[in-house]
Amino acid sequence: MAGYFSPLTKNIGIDLGTCSTRVFVEGRGIVLAEPSVLAMDERTGEPLAFGQAAEKLLATAEEHVKLHRPLHNGVIADYNVTYKMLGYLLSKCVRSVQRLRIMVGVPAGASNVEKRAVMEAMYQAGAKEAFVMETGAAAAVGAQLSVAEPAGNMVMDLGGGTTNIAILSLRGIVLSQSLHIGSLSFNQAIREYLQERYAIGADEMTIEEMKISCGAAVLPLEDKNFYFMGRSLANGLQQEASIRASELYAVMGRTLQKILLAARRILQETPPELAADIMDRGIYLTGGGARLTGAATLISQELGVPVRVADNPESAVVCGVGKVIAERNRWEALTEGADRIYKRRF
Numbered sequence: 388m389a390g391y392f393s394p395l396t397k398n399i400g401i402d403l404g405t406c407s408t409r410v411f412v413e414g415r416g417i418v419l420a421e422p423s424v425l426a427m428d429e430r431t432g433e434p435l436a437f438g439q440a441a442e443k444l445l446a447t448a449e450e451h452v453k454l455h456r457p458l459h460n461g462v463i464a465d466y467n468v469t470y471k472m473l474g475y476l477l478s479k480c481v482r483s484v485q486r487l488r489i490m491v492g493v494p495a496g497a498s499n500v501e502k503r504a505v506m507e508a509m510y511q512a513g514a515k516e517a518f519v520m521e522t523g524a525a526a527a528v529g530a531q532l533s534v535a536e537p538a539g540n541m542v543m544d545l546g547g548g549t550t551n552i553a554i555l556s557l558r559g560i561v562l563s564q565s566l567h568i569g570s571l572s573f574n575q576a577i578r579e580y581l582q583e584r585y586a587i588g589a590d591e592m593t594i595e596e597m598k599i600s601c602g603a604a605v606l607p608l609e610d611k612n613f614y615f616m617g618r619s620l621a622n623g624l625q626q627e628a629s630i631r632a633s634e635l636y637a638v639m640g641r642t643l644q645k646i647l648l649a650a651r652r653i654l655q656e657t658p659p660e661l662a663a664d665i666m667d668r669g670i671y672l673t674g675g676g677a678r679l680t681g682a683a684t685l686i687s688q689e690l691g692v693p694v695r696v697a698d699n700p701e702s703a704v705v706c707g708v709g710k711v712i713a714e715r716n717r718w719e720a721l722t723e724g725a726d727r728i729y730k731r732r733f
């Protein structure tokens with residue numbers, strides 16, 4: 388407890404996302420938001436660059452430089468790279484003399500092994516104290532929902548690799564679920580459609596651009612075409628191709644239905660008095676996927692509940708973990724420290 392008020396203690400919240408990593412430093416706000424990519428020198432195992440700088444470096448770099456994306460579906464897939472990435476980015480965000488207390492969001496239902504991996508990575512990266520909390524709860528706090536009140540609040544965090552749905556009341560989680568489905572699942576569905584319907588392969592950047600500029604959760608009023616260069620699967624040559632917005636809508640619809648099914652089930656299981664509050668207050672969408680055209684309209688139509696997109700939806704989780712770690716005594720029900728997670732091992 389003594390360290391709690393120490394001027395040398397820095398409270399830090401990290402959103403270790405499948406697509407992007409964001410860091411929130413108490414008193415400074417969000418100080419870093421970059422793709423979760425680390426460039427490493429394969430000969431020495433040393434990190435060379437992080438985020439966009441890493442992506443740029445690859446274009447000019449020699450053979451021994453490799454790009455690593457260590458997060459998969461919101462959890463650590465490559466532990467060694469994750470702790471090096473955390474250490475590297477923390478060194479860019481804070482002075483090393485400070486005592487770091489770090490909170491990271493983890494998907495609902497993350498196993499103790501997965502939570503321990505996050506904690507170990509933070510300790511290895513230099514944290515003196517490490518905590519985890521559910522991503523959905525962090526999103527609700529970050530989106531400024533009134534989760535302290537004795538009323539129901541619902542958030543759907545549509546990330547890249549995961550969707551986290553949570554119902555909160557009285558600073559606690561009533562129900563929550565994490566799906567291994569996110570905005571990257573739309574990319575996968577589009578890639579498969581292009582291959583099967585048009586025998587064309589497209590790179591990830593092209594598919595991302597296609598999804599953002601023409602993708603929609605509801606049937607678009609204007610059926611515009613998206614033109615792109617792809618590689619013919621028949622002869623391997625580059626060729627111009629196009630896809631209509633209505634096709635993207637149909638392709639993405641299957642993934643959206645899985646998300647809707649989970650949200651509907653959670654609402655059905657919610658105690659009626661809290662469900663009534665949610666009908667009144669609405670569901671809040673966070674995460675980059677909340678920006679999908681028509682996402683709020685579709686969810687509202689299908690669930691019969693008002694839906695709002697949070698301001699800066701992709702920043703909600705990092706703002707939430709940052710806020711909770713800075714006021715941890717107020718949010719104890721939402722946080723798990725090493726003492727609880729490690730004890731359960733035995």
Ligand SMILES: Nc1ncnc2c1ncn2[C@@H]1O[C@H](COP(=O)(O)OP(=O)(O)OP(=O)(O)O)[C@@H](O)[C@H]1O
Nearest residue numbers: 404405406407546547548549570674675676678679
């Ligand atoms: N307009 C848009 N339409 C659809 N998807 C979008 C749009 N804008 C951003 N996205 C998607 O949002 C995702 C990134 O969101 P976010 O940063 O919240 O994810 P993350 O935190 O990295 O992932 P996760 O929480 O699953 O670990 C990307 O997959 C991106 O394609």
